Amino acid sequence: MTYVRSTFRHPALPKNDLGYTVDYYEGSLSTLCAGCGHDSINAAIVEACWELNIEPHKVAKLSGIGCSSKSPAYFLSNSHGFNSVHGRMPSVATGANLANRDLIYFGVSGDGDTASIGMGQFVHVVRRNLNMVYLVMNNGCYGLTKGQDSATADAGSKSKAGSVNLFEAIDLASLAIELGATFVGQSFSGDKEQLIPLLKAAMKHKGFAMLNVISPCVTFNNNPGSTKSYDYVREHVEITGTMDFAPMMKEITASYEAGSINDLTMHDGSIIRLHKLAKDWDPFDPNSAMNAIHHAKRKGEILTGLLYMDQDSIELHEMLKTNEKPLNLLSKFQLCPGSETLAKINAGLR
Amino acid sequence: MKPTDISDPEYFHKVVDCQYACPAHTPVPEYIRLIAEGKYTEAYMINWDSNVFPGILGRTCDRPCEPACRRGRIDEEPVAICRLKRVAADNRGDVEPLMPQGPFKPNGKKVALIGAGPASLTVARDLAPLGYEIHLFDEQFKGGGFMLSQIPAFRLPERVLDEEVNYILDLGIHTHFKHYVSSLKDVLEQDYEAVFVGTGAPRGRELKIPGREEGDANIHIGINWLGSVAFEHTSKIGKTVIVLGGGNTAMDCCRTARRLGGEDVKVIVRSPYQTMKASPWEKEDAQHEDIPIIDNHVPKSFVVENGRLKGVTFEKVEAKYDEARKRSLVPTGEPEVFYPADDVLVAIGQENAFPWIERNIGLDFDKWEMPVVDKTTFQSTHPKVFFGGDAAFGPENVITAVAHGHQAAVSIDLLCHKKNLLTERLHPMVNLVSQKMGIHEWAYDSEIDEYDRLVVPQAPKTKTLVNRKQEVELGFDPLAGYEEAKRCLNCDVQTVFNAPKCIECDACVDICPTACITFTANEEEPELRQHTKVPALNLTQDLYVSETLPQTKRIMVKDEDVCLHCGLCAERCPTAAWDMQAFWYNVTKAGEVKFGPTMIGNMVQITRNGNGATP
Numbered sequence: 017m018t019y020v021r022s023t024f025r026h027p028a029l030p031k032n033d034l035g036y037t038v039d040y041y042e043g044s045l046s047t048l049c050a051g052c053g054h055d056s057i058n059a060a061i062v063e064a065c066w067e068l069n070i071e072p073h074k075v076a077k078l079s080g081i082g083c084s085s086k087s088p089a090y091f092l093s094n095s096h097g098f099n100s101v102h103g104r105m106p107s108v109a110t111g112a113n114l115a116n117r118d119l120i121y122f123g124v125s126g127d128g129d130t131a132s133i134g135m136g137q138f139v140h141v142v143r144r145n146l147n148m149v150y151l152v153m154n155n156g157c158y159g160l161t162k163g164q165d166s167a168t169a170d171a172g173s174k175s176k177a178g179s180v181n182l183f184e185a186i187d188l189a190s191l192a193i194e195l196g197a198t199f200v201g202q203s204f205s206g207d208k209e210q211l212i213p214l215l216k217a218a219m220k221h222k223g224f225a226m227l228n229v230i231s232p233c234v235t236f237n238n239n240p241g242s243t244k245s246y247d248y249v250r251e252h253v254e255i256t257g258t259m260d261f262a263p264m265m266k267e268i269t270a271s272y273e274a275g276s277i278n279d280l281t282m283h284d285g286s287i288i289r290l291h292k293l294a295k296d297w298d299p300f301d302p303n304s305a306m307n308a309i310h311h312a313k314r315k316g317e318i319l320t321g322l323l324y325m326d327q328d329s330i331e332l333h334e335m336l337k338t339n340e341k342p343l344n345l346l347s348k349f350q351l352c353p354g355s356e357t358l359a360k361i362n363a364g365l366r
Numbered sequence: 367m368k369p370t371d372i373s374d375p376e377y378f379h380k381v382v383d384c385q386y387a388c389p390a391h392t393p394v395p396e397y398i399r400l401i402a403e404g405k406y407t408e409a410y411m412i413n414w415d416s417n418v419f420p421g422i423l424g425r426t427c428d429r430p431c432e433p434a435c436r437r438g439r440i441d442e443e444p445v446a447i448c449r450l451k452r453v454a455a456d457n458r459g460d461v462e463p464l465m466p467q468g469p470f471k472p473n474g475k476k477v478a479l480i481g482a483g484p485a486s487l488t489v490a491r492d493l494a495p496l497g498y499e500i501h502l503f504d505e506q507f508k509g510g511g512f513m514l515s516q517i518p519a520f521r522l523p524e525r526v527l528d529e530e531v532n533y534i535l536d537l538g539i540h541t542h543f544k545h546y547v548s549s550l551k552d553v554l555e556q557d558y559e560a561v562f563v564g565t566g567a568p569r570g571r572e573l574k575i576p577g578r579e580e581g582d583a584n585i586h587i588g589i590n591w592l593g594s595v596a597f598e599h600t601s602k603i604g605k606t607v608i609v610l611g612g613g614n615t616a617m618d619c620c621r622t623a624r625r626l627g628g629e630d631v632k633v634i635v636r637s638p639y640q641t642m643k644a645s646p647w648e649k650e651d652a653q654h655e656d657i658p659i660i661d662n663h664v665p666k667s668f669v670v671e672n673g674r675l676k677g678v679t680f681e682k683v684e685a686k687y688d689e690a691r692k693r694s695l696v697p698t699g700e701p702e703v704f705y706p707a708d709d710v711l712v713a714i715g716q717e718n719a720f721p722w723i724e725r726n727i728g729l730d731f732d733k734w735e736m737p738v739v740d741k742t743t744f745q746s747t748h749p750k751v752f753f754g755g756d757a758a759f760g761p762e763n764v765i766t767a768v769a770h771g772h773q774a775a776v777s778i779d780l781l782c783h784k785k786n787l788l789t790e791r792l793h794p795m796v797n798l799v800s801q802k803m804g805i806h807e808w809a810y811d812s813e814i815d816e817y818d819r820l821v822v823p824q825a826p827k828t829k830t831l832v833n834r835k836q837e838v839e840l841g842f843d844p845l846a847g848y849e850e851a852k853r854c855l856n857c858d859v860q861t862v863f864n865a866p867k868c869i870e871c872d873a874c875v876d877i878c879p880t881a882c883i884t885f886t887a888n889e890e891e892p893e894l895r896q897h898t899k900v901p902a903l904n905l906t907q908d909l910y911v912s913e914t915l916p917q918t919k920r921i922m923v924k925d926e927d928v929c930l931h932c933g934l935c936a937e938r939c940p941t942a943a944w945d946m947q948a949f950w951y952n953v954t955k956a957g958e959v960k961f962g963p964t965m966i967g968n969m970v971q972i973t974r975n976g977n978g979a980t981p
């Protein structure tokens with residue numbers, strides 16, 4: 017019987033700039049089903065954080081309820097975490113972020129957690145452009161409650177029991193663009209080569225970064241006729257382009273055909289180099305991005321990669337002109353300046 | 367790369383690092399699991415079948431398996447494989463009923479074995495149950511060879527040696543002790559179908575420097591001296607002793623000298639400490655007995671005054687390496703140094719000597735006066751004469767002698783049945799059996815224990831240094847044996863991959879603690895080795911490469927180097943594309959061996975039913 021993963025690691029594991037090997041970013045042993053797409057995404061997050069030289073204590077993991085929402089337990093054991101209520105991760109994230117803007121907020125949700133019970137909270141956190149990564153592990157079903165169709169299940173997709181879904185799917189990527197998300201990407205749990213740079217860019221983005229990642233539920237939605245199974249997704253993925261992520265000041269050495277390259281500079285000076293494959297699509301134009309998504313959908317394809325990005329994103333703190341310092345660094349007097357100050361404010365409002 | 371052919375038994379054999387490195391290919395992990403289960407008798411028998419002398423080797427083996435042990439590449443130290451063997455031997459029950467039971471039906475064929483060391487004894491054990499009439503000759507009064515005359519009793523008690531030698535002699539061997547064979551020609555003229563030469567490398571190398579003859583009374587050749595101590599012709603040595611040489615013989619000489627009255631005993635060696643031939647543990651044991659090792663000193667002359675040895679002068683050197691990494695010992699130019707000594711033991715190497723083999727009987731010798739011997743069949747250029755052990759290719763060790771003995775026995779059996787020694791040699795016996803019992807359940811204990819190697823307790827110096835026969839090492843007790851056994855990674859439980867089943871979910875890649883598994887585009891080996899999750903730079907370890915995968919047309923590459931055999935990849939695989947399968951590899955020995963390893967059949971009974979063996 018094994019529920020134990022040895023702590024022995026490859027003796028030649030490389031160290032990142034902080035001197036950590038990748039295991040410093042791991043979480044506890046996953047209890048998800050063997051082969052669940054979510055686990056593969058967790059591994060990609062571990063890798064991305066290691067590569068980005070992130071200090072784990074500078075990350076807060078937030079989630080709702082679902083197999084996907086359990087995931088934060090399985091990466092970054094040395095980070096902060098809050099496993100909230102079903103569909104309510106955005107409000108917790110908003111509160112935490114307003115209190116301490118210095119952390120990286122990494123939200124993990126599911127298609128049920130986001131597109132059903134949590135839809136109300138989701139749309140509002142998007143339109144507020146909260147500075148966070150919002151990752152949906154999208155398996156087209158409620159995995160944790162044994163595989164009921166979710167609101168992202170495609171019309172016509174067949175469940176494991178054989179019933180066919182009658183309703184149109186909610187397209188989270190185009191919805192997010194519609195609502196003003198400033199960074200929208202789509203990917204597949206089985207494609208780490210694409211997913212890891214996308215995660216890195218999302219973490220570096222200032223503002224709301226939404227990643228809709230198709231993540232097969234190997235137990236309840238990996239059957240023939242499902243449009244979220246490993247083989248179906250692999251057959252129907254259309255990659256918009258490949259990308260490299262380079263931290264600040266480091267040169268990108270990968271060479272691509274001229275003319276199809278876009279270098280996107282992030283707010284901290286790091287660079288995303290985008291190598292466009294899809295034609296008739298401009299990742300900086302929301303209409304063009306939405307068109308591309310819809311166009312692919314009509315062809316029965318799933319568009320993946322970085323779909324849309326607003327380089328001039330203004331996140332919530334900037335909009336609200338909040339204090340630069342996190343609340344925990346303010347003195348008691350700054351936080352609670354006393355009844356005299358309150359009286360002045362009240363007077364100003366009269 | 368081409369997909370790995372796992373139907374070739376040598377592929378998985380190589381993954382079992384210890385077994386692969388063992389000259390006799392003892393199924394190490396199998397017996398270690400048996401020890402952990404407290405099945406010492408079965409563990410003993412697995413050993414006895416492969417290496418014939420578990421109790422002896424569990425104390426004295428050169429243990430080539432340990433530097434090879436995978437654990438040493440992951441943890442600080444390898445599993446204490448050798449000392450676990452001793453745990454099996456020390457705690458075994460009644461093993462004799464499990465051994466072939468004579469009398470055996472004679473097959474009418476006689477074989478002569480010359481020398482009663484481990485090589486000849488192995489041939490005897492393998493052939494006797496098949497009905498051969500075995501005649502064993504040795505000039506000593508009993509069997510054991512160098513195990514008797516050279517390995518000191520404080521490392522190998524005589525009782526342990528005798529017991530295991532007698533298991534063999536009790537199979538009905540005709541012994542001719544105190545019988546020096548002075549002519550091979552004479553032997554060949556008798557009615558033997560085959561003759562096996564296991565006479566070892568009996569001559570100690572001389573040190574021809576000034577003063578050697580004058581000081582002769584107090585200058586002794588190491589192996590002769592050890593022999594005379596073992597046979598109780600020598601029981602004393604001077605107070606100040608110098609041992610020249612840096613191999614295991616030097617270590618046995620200095621430690622024996624400490625027990626025979628040597629108070630100031632030093633080892634003085636030409637080469638640097640790190641490159642001395644002696645095993646690290648032998649050096650440690652010597653130093654523990656207050657014997658300093660002085661390196662980089664080349665002996666120049668024995669100083670003899672008034673016909674009495676006074677000491678030795680040395681030139682100081684340092685090791686220099688040229689571009690080809692070839693070493694030379696270059697004098698430092700410092701003045702010569704003198705070390706006083708009452709006695710000097712010269713332990714600078716051993717040589718073969720075959721004065722009793724005529725050179726006109728069709729048995730060829732090469733320019734180094736070594737017999738020409740085939741490396742697979744151990745046959746000499748005389749079709750009836752076989753060599754093995756130190757006599758075949760120069761001094762090695764007990765386990766190598768055993769390995770040779772098995773192969774020579776196979777050849778002799780083939781020869782006696784008029785079969786071709788090469789083409790009709792049987793392949794090893796192999797088996798591969800799934801260990802799956804449930805989603806998280808395996809028939810082996812897959813959990814990795816992470817504690818450090820245990821240290822074998824020793825008797826106190828106050829006891830050992832006053833009694834040459836007091837065994838120094840006390841061995842692991844059963845609890846320590848259990849704990850040490852648990853450090854074994856079960857490298858014989860193989861990760862077997864079935865590409866058509868894989869859906870490329872990455873679960874195995876992500877769970878593997880030691881980053882063994884990669885899915886990538888196929889390339890040639892040097893490129894693939896760069897593109898594994900962690901570059902696969904240990905070229906002695908193979909890459910396990912799958913066929914093309916159904917979904918992405920990539921391949922699975924597994925670097926065998928630091929796989930823990932923890933089974934997590936197989937536990938995490940949703941489609942059972944990975945499975946953990948116990949691999950059994952047993953070197954073919956003379957006759958047909960019929961017994962099953964415990965993991966498969968739970969029975970260990972060594973029965974041989976060649977011509978006439980009664981199971």
Ligand SMILES: Cc1cc2nc3c(=O)[nH]c(=O)nc-3n(C[C@H](O)[C@H](O)[C@H](O)COP(=O)(O)OP(=O)(O)OC[C@H]3O[C@@H](n4cnc5c(N)ncnc54)[C@H](O)[C@@H]3O)c2cc1C
Pocket residue numbers: 426427428480481482483484485486503504505506510511512513516517545546547548564565566567568589592614615618722754755756757761762763764765767
């Ligand atoms: C000091 C010392 C310590 C050692 N310690 C170890 C150790 O700890 N572990 C280890 O694995 N190895 C050790 N070895 C090496 C090991 O003993 C030998 O490699 C091994 O015994 C070789 O076995 P063998 O069967 O070839 O012959 P041997 O063991 O050398 O036996 C040969 C026998 O043949 C007999 N013989 C020779 N010529 C004739 C003849 N013409 N007629 C009749 N009889 C004859 C000899 O009397 C002898 O008994 C040690 C060696 C030495 C010198």
Ligand SMILES: Cc1ncc(C[n+]2csc(CCOP(=O)(O)OP(=O)(O)O)c2C)c(N)n1
Pocket residue numbers: 081082083084085102125126127128129130133153155157158159160161166
């Ligand atoms: C308020 C509330 N309503 C319903 C549930 C039951 N419930 C638990 S998980 C879940 C759906 C999760 O689906 P999803 O977010 O897609 O996660 P998955 O398990 O598929 O990763 C539901 C409905 C709940 N826990 N809380």
Ligand code: SF4
Pocket residue numbers: 047048049051052053054083084155159160232233234235236
């Ligand atoms: S039920 Fe589905 S989503 Fe949940 S762990 Fe299992 S495979 Fe993953």
Ligand code: SF4
Pocket residue numbers: 861877878879880881882883928929930931932933934935936
């Ligand atoms: S058994 Fe599998 S999971 Fe365990 S170390 Fe080996 S390859 Fe990795």
Ligand code: SF4
Pocket residue numbers: 051867868869870871872873874875935938939940941942943944
């Ligand atoms: S866990 Fe199994 S199915 Fe998944 S990638 Fe590994 S071998 Fe393939």
Ligand SMILES: [Mg+2]
Pocket residue numbers: 082084126127128153154155156157158159166
């Ligand atoms: Mg879901």
